[in-house]
Amino acid sequence: VYRMSEDRFRVFFCMNRESFNVLVTLIRDDPIFTNNSQNSQASIEIQLASTLYFLGSAGASVIRSAAQLGIGEGTIQLYCDRCISALVHRVPQFVKRPKPGSQDFWQMRKLVEDSSGFPGCVGFLDGMDVILRYGPSYYRESYFNHKKYIQVICDEQWRFTFISSGYPGSISDATVFCKSSFFQSPTLFFWCPDEYVLVDKAYHITR
Numbered sequence: 001v002y003r004m005s006e007d008r009f010r011v012f013f014c015m016n017r018e019s020f021n022v023l024v025t026l027i028r029d030d031p032i033f034t035n036n037s038q039n040s041q042a043s044i045e046i047q048l049a050s051t052l053y054f055l056g057s058a059g060a061s062v063i064r065s066a067a068q069l070g071i072g073e074g075t076i077q078l079y080c081d082r083c084i085s086a087l088v089h090r091v092p093q094f095v096k097r098p099k100p101g102s103q104d105f106w107q108m109r110k111l112v113e114d115s116s117g118f119p120g121c122v123g124f125l126d127g128m129d130v131i132l133r134y135g136p137s138y139y140r141e142s143y144f145n146h147k148k149y150i151q152v153i154c155d156e157q158w159r160f161t162f163i164s165s166g167y168p169g170s171i172s173d174a175t176v177f178c179k180s181s182f183f184q185s186p187t188l189f190f191w192c193p194d195e196y197v198l199v200d201k202a203y204h205i206t207r
Contacts, residue, residue, distance in 0.1 A: 012049075012052075012053055012056075013049055013053060013056065014052060014056035020045075020048070020049070020052075023048060023087075024044055024045055024048055026087075026090060027044065027048070027083065027086035027087060028044055030085075030086035030089060032082050032085050032086055033047075033082060033086070042079070046079075047079040047082060048079075048083050050065075050069055050071065050075075050076050050079045050080070051076075051079050051080045051083040051084065053065060053068070054076055054080060055080070062076055062077060091163070094160075095160045095162065095163055096161060097122075097161045097189070097191075100191040105191075108122070108155055108156075109122060111155070111156045111157075112155055112156045114156075115156040116156070116198060118198065119194075120192075120194040120195055120196055121195075121196060121197065121198055122190070122195045122196070122197060123153040123154060123155055123161055123162075123197040123198075124153065124154055124155075124197060124198050124199075125151070125152070125162075125177070125182075125197045125198070125199045125203070126151070126152070126173075126199065126200060127150065127151040127152075127173045127176060127177075127202075128150055128151075128152070150163065150164070150165040151163070151164040151165070151167075151173070151176050151177065151180060152164075153182070153189075153197055161189075162182055162189060164176065164179075164180040164181070164182065167179070172202070173200075173202040173203060174202055174203055174204060177199075177203055183206070
């Protein structure tokens, strides 16, 4: 990892070294990387690099990734669990709307309105499939297209401000929307009475 050229680093880990270092700094202080025993963990750099290699290698199995990286199969699964957990802990830090009434809030509203041409528009909602190599062990038949569903709202710069995930690809956009916290508790997302998000025809108009 430390001696790789920049080009080779990008091929193996699907990002440049600068972005990798940002991720390392972001998760370094997560308690999941601290053991209660005398056995120290591998460096966060090694754990994160192993995770990125496994997740970024199309069709790579745990066995193949472990063999390529020279570590045990259980070890790479443990590294992935730790790194993904640490990253998930930081989702609220980035997937959010600006604080109501702040300068960033009004700037975001203006930029979204200008880019969409719709006054009061604060985002764009749609769903997408996340392709899975293997079906999950639970409710496997529901994932007949071997995909998992994610629904997001983004701003004018394609930054996520809301995420709903976990539903199988067999469920419609409208159903996932109705089950989301965004639909069930809209006041958590909308802070002004004139706000709304733009969607396609798969969704029902709501107030």
